[in-house]
Amino acid sequence: MTTPLVELDGVSKYYGNIRALEGVSLTVGAGEITCVLGDNGAGKSTLIKIIAGLHRHDAGSLRIEGEETVLGNPREALDRGIATVYQDLAVVPLMPVWRNFFLGSEPVRGKGPFRRLDVGLMRATTRSELLRMGIDLRDVDQPIGTLSGGERQCVAIARAVYFGARVLVLDEPTAALGVKQSGVVLKYVAAARDAGLGVVLITHNPHHASLVGDRFVLLKRGAMAAAHTRGAVTLDELTRQMAGGSELEDLAHELERPPAPPPAGPDRAEGA
């Protein structure tokens, strides 16, 4: 294949004396979906914050289209074609859909003091772009907070695609959604892939990952636990590794039916 759009090689990140991420490598090519799997505290958020430009990495290298880079802020990442859709930070709930759609990249017309938002274009584009993604909006003037969680994710994805993103980073897009809504969101993820975008999909749901993923990276406690490509791994295997393999078996023992007086479970501090 050609040069990957984004390539991480042995990337590490420390917060003071806390090791949030250590030696993580992954690749995303055009028209591919790379899934990053991990439990809470595995370092998934840290990883996307590095790709999105919110944090600088402390070690290892980040290459964008083959060129080694350190991203200083989200704007820089956007300019390099990397758009990130956050689970909870995707939109501003009280603002109308069309204002959200263009937030940060508003089109203007007119000159000098008469430079103003091109409201007509913004409304029309929002409506047609969402329709193109299959979202038939009731009213682009409604506050985006009135949309369902799945719809909000889809608006955010449609926005990224419209603004020419080449890499889409999705932070747990299906985490808070029901089965049907999750399916809808995954459909748009696949649509973005088919449009030639590279997608980094962060999730803790191996079922969703195995449905669309081309590559799988498993994180555990800040380090890489495994890396697979599609076809080389089964859903069961992925689920088992994801759930912690032997840890899950231990848990099964602990939860067995006639319980002895419950032993004090090891409280595991969450990293990062």
Next chain:
Amino acid sequence: MSTTAPPASPGTAPGPPADERLLRTSLARRLMGRPELGSVVGAVAVFVFFSFAADSFLRPSSLDTVLYAASTLGVMAVPVALLMIGGEFDLSAGVLVTTSALVSSMFSYQMTANVWVGVGVSLLVTLAVGCFNGFLLTRTGLPSFIITLGTFLMLTGLNLGLTKLVSGTVSTKSIADMEGFASARAVFAETPVLGTTVKSTVLWWLLLVALATWILLRTRFGNWVFAVGGGAGAARAVGVPVRRTKTLLYTGVAFAAWVSGQHLLFSFEVVQSGEGVGNELTYIIAAVIGGCLITGGYGSAIGSAVGALIFGMTSKGIVFAEWNPDWFTFFLGAMLLLATLLNTWVRRRAEATR
């Protein structure tokens, strides 16, 4: 959400959306979505009430007085509303007005310069204080309540201390006989219009409301103001310069404080250095009555103007009705509670279909 899009006209979007799920977009329902609605209803009620309660209320001279009272507050309520939409407070706004007037007056007097020099210096100093507020807020991440409470107390002390140090008393010397006073008075105190004079604050007020409304609704900066107040994290993630936006909002408050300060100076010729304490809350009250959410992300400049108008009508209406003015704060408090309840209710409705 419909998962399969009807193949209907993707290109002709701005036309009337004939969507069966949109039951009615009647005018009434659209008005419900406006932040000013509650305040306009309140303003009409207050107007009707005092028209009956005070015989002299409807006289032109009385309305003049009301308008003037509203405008002096309104000039400050506009940028304070913008700042509140941007999710922050400025408790130093009230005394900053006095600071601005003091700097202007004392600089001109001590340097025996043209008053316009003092006016210019005052603008720089006032804007610097605004920048300082914004800079501290965005760099430290502390709540604006604390930061501006700090600058409020510092400015209060500076106003009194420096004035005593320079003039020996708590008020400044009159600058009425100084060069440039007449022209500055025309700009900041009494503006000649068509053979008569109008209180300048009324004109400044109208100008600022129009400008702020334009900025809020039709510029990129306005979009960013709503965004940094409604979701700073989301705004930053899509590339909105959150820090710059907030700092500029504080500078806006400082600019209005400069206008108000110069108005004080050129109306009364002397400045009392202890003035302004408590006014910062009045500005916030006007903005909240006008529909600004105290948590940010929602509100309007026109609303703040209506809030200021309610304030003016109530404060002067009580005098015209020949009641004891002690009742004024009671009315103001009741108005604030009613407005906030109404706003909360409207917002819940706006988010109800979630």
